[in-house]
Each structure stands twice: as C-alpha cells, then as structure tokens.
Amino acid sequence: MKEDRSKKYLNPYLAGFFLGLVLLAAFYLTGRGLGASGAVKSVIVQTVDVVAPTHAENSSFYSKYIGTGTAPIKAWLVFEILGVFVGGALSGAIMGRFKWKIEHSPKIKSKTRLIAAVIGGILFGLGSQLGRGCTSGSALSGMAVLSLGGFISMMCIFGTGYMVAYIFRKLWI
C-alpha cells in the first residue's frame, strides 16, 4: 500500500494552480517572483568573499555583489531555497517518498547518470547566469509578469531541450 501512495502525485493542474498561488503570494508580499539559482550565486559570492577576499575584490564579477547593499535580496533567495528543501522533505515524508536512490533509465549505469547530472548541473549553473535566472526565476516568474525575457528564456530552454532530446534519449528511455 505504501508503495502505491508514493506513486500518487497531485493532479498537475491543481499543483500548477497551487504553485501559481505561491508565486502570486511572492509577488504580492515581496514584489518579486520565485528563484533558485540566485541563491547558489549568493552562497558562492559570500564564500569567495570569506575565503579569498582579495580575489573577490579584484574580480569584476564578485566585486559587483560584495558590499553593495544588494546582499539582502540575494539572501532572501537563500532563505527561500532553504524553504524549498524543507517543503520538499515535508511533502516527501507525508507521501512516504523519502529514499536514498539514484534514479536512472535501466539502459545506463548509475555512474553514467551521476556524471550526466553533474554536467547538467554545470550547464544549468552557467546558463542561469547568462539567462539571469533559471526556470523558476526567469521563465516562470518572468512569464507571470509578461516580461519579454521570461518568454525568451522559456522558449530557449524548452526549445533546445527538444532539439537535443533525441541525442540523449538513452539517458531517459
């Protein structure tokens, strides 16, 4: 029975509606949408600033963010992402889905999946900086406020995804 429940997901439209309400609440309360990659950036900037302050000062990237007063907004995302982790864990616990595992297609080994995941993460990290936000920060939040950047982001992410899907099909099907 427990196995059955862990396969049971919320109706996607209903989930989307709730997610939309969360997004709307974020806009109403704070004036900005959701985000994820910004939190990682914030952590990296802070870490580099602590570990190698002179390097951070000299770098044209880090120096933009340290001591400029933009920090609180970025820290906001860190708290938000902590919340995502807690929320995800909570839902997983309720549904009995918590389990250490590596999910992959039977056609590939776990190691292949992990390597692909790291490379995918690297690309996502890099792309999210150029795109000024990831799927949640740029595409989803951007589309909700009808910003041009949000739509371009969304179309490029999914457009490229479909284009290269065939090449990497072995990873998934």
Added chain:
Amino acid sequence: MNKKYIIAASTLIILGTIILFLPEKDNSKIDFTADKLMMNLVESTRMMDSDEVANLIITKDPSLQLIDVRTSEEYAKFHLPGAINIPLAEILDEQWEAYVNQATRKNVFYSNGSIRADQAWIICRRGGYIKNYILVGGLNNWMRTVISPEIPEDTDDNLAWERYNFRKATAQYFLGGTSQTVVPVRKADPVVKRKKKAVQGGC
C-alpha cells in the same frame, strides 16, 4: 473527472474574457517612496516666482489657475485676480478633485507665506497629481515685489532697474484705480479631469 476539467477550463476562459475588457490601470503613486518625494521636493521647477505669475495674469494666460489655499475668510478679504479658493483643509474634497487632478492647466497654489501652499503641493503630489506649482514667498512676497517694489540703489546694475520698471508697470496694472477687493470672484470654468492611462486593446 472530465466534468471537472470542463468546469476549470470554462472558468479560465471566462476569466480571460473578463481580462479582455478590463482597463489597464496604473496604481503607482508617483512619490510613494521617500527618496522619490525628496527628489521632487528639491526640484525648483515646482516653484513659480511672483514676476512670472504677474506676467501670466497680465497676459491673461488661459492656462493659469491660481488657487488660494487660505481660509475662506482670508480669501474674502483679499485674493489675487482670478484666483479660486480651495482651503488647505478641503484640498482632498471630491468637489475640488477636478481642479487639482488635471493636466491641462498650471495650478499655482498660494497662501500668505509659502507654508500652506507647500503643504497643499505635497498632498497633491502624493495623490499623483501633476501640473501644480507654488507661488514663491506667497502673498507677502507678492506685496514686496509686485505691488510695492523696492527702488534699487543707483549702484545696482541695469537688470535690477529693468526688473523694477517691470514691477512698477505690473503694480499699476494690479492697482489700476479700483480696489483689489472688488475684483469679482471669477466663476471657474469646468475643468476636464485628467484621464488615467487610455484604455487599450479589447477586440
């Protein structure tokens, strides 16, 4: 299950159709934040000096709307020609909204000094109203400059003398035989209320 989807989809389409006919609104209060208000306060363009106003009155500039923000008793005793009376305490009254919230005329607020006029200006600014100005120094300064201008010293430059001559001429205009208090209260013409952003779209 299918029925639920149809209901959800219909609701969405209905909402979408309503959206089609909604006017686009801009809720932004221009000076809501302190720093923006500050920026506008230090701007000198919100001020108009008495010479400038006198000139507009004499040339009967139709875009000028003088607004006396003192009490009605003070207004009854004396007011500038053509001025209407909106006491500061009433400035947000609905009956005056068409006057203070408009975009075609230049409203010039004045009081005895400039404090009440300034307060009126800030209140209007917070309301997002534009085209409002303040008469620098108010009526006190008006008397000093326009009605009985100081005679410049002989050592002063031409500019000071030119200004003096101009002021003497204007003083003659304003004093011109009749007493100030009999200037009939001009019935203010109806003012077209400033339109919010034009409604766009819709099929």
Added chain:
Amino acid sequence: MGPLVAQDIISSEWNFVIALLIGIGFGFVLEQAGFSSSKKLAGVFYGYDFVVLRVFFTAAITAMVGLIFLNYLGLIDMSLVYINPTYLYSTIVGGAIMGVGFILGGFCPGTGVCAAAIGKIDAWFFLLGIFIGIFFFAEAYDLFHDLYLGLSDPAAFQEGTRNIKVYDQIGISGNLFAFGMIIMALVAFIVTAQIEKKVKKPNY
C-alpha cells in the same frame, strides 16, 4: 496595497520568515506534483509525461491572472514588481545552455533542491554541478562580459531599463496577450494529453 515588503508595510525583519514560508510552499507543491523525479521531468521532452508543461503553464497563468486582477482592484502597485530585464542574446545563449543542462541533468535548480530533499543522490550531484557552473561563470566572467551585459543587443533593447514587456514587443495590449496565453495553454493541454496517450510510458 502590495507588494507589502517593498513598501515597508511589512517590516524587513519579517522578510526572511516570508522567504522561508514561500519556499516551503514552493517546495511542497513541486514535490506533490512529482517534480522530485527526474524521469517524470524528462518526460516532457520525450512525450510520455507532460506534467512539467501542465504545472508550469497552469502556475504561470494563475499568477498572471491573479496579478492582473490584483492590479485592477488596486491591490498591487505593478511598478514596484520586479520585471526581469531583457538581455536578448545573453538570454538566448543562457536558455540554450540550460536546455541542454535540463536534458542531461534531468532537473532544474528548484526541482533539484526538492529532489535532493527526498534523498535523490543524482539531485545532490546536480546541485554540486550548479555550484561548479556558477563558480566557473564567476571566475570566467570577463569572457562572458560583453554578452552578459548585452552590449551587442539590437539598439532598441539597449535603451532604458530593459524591463520590456512581451506584449509591447509584439505590439498588442497586455490584456489581449493574457487572453491569448490562456487560450494557447488550454490548446496545449488538450494536444499534449492526446500525445501522452499515444506514447508508451517507460516504467518509473
């Protein structure tokens, strides 16, 4: 009138509490929708599971409709809401890179965190990758400098704040665009449901 924090209606000390609560809501819904499974997420690209598209579009439309009505009722000042700026080429290149990253990694950052929370080891590796990727970008920033700041974008994009609205670019009213988006989403929902029926589902 919202946004509340931006106008100091809610003091900024509460800001982080709100962040945490919104995050919890976000994470909870993502997990409930099944976004903690990379195979479910990848399904959208292979036609066997369109849950991503459904959740994504429904969420975007719900928030969009909500914002339009809040604005109409005078409950939110849209000029204080963050509109992400448009840096054309930077966004296109970034989006393309993220697209490949999505296929390879099977997550996006938000869902990755969510999956990591329920013990997906591949999600932890994905998050590690994100750290490396952003760190790489930071270190090699000078390389991306011109692209990132949109120095070669068309002149029209370089003016002003770059907070360009999509409907202004197309030249229609915002409300008409919103209506079009609702219709498009409904059509997409119907079409993808048909595709999903025909494609064989892998076991996951």
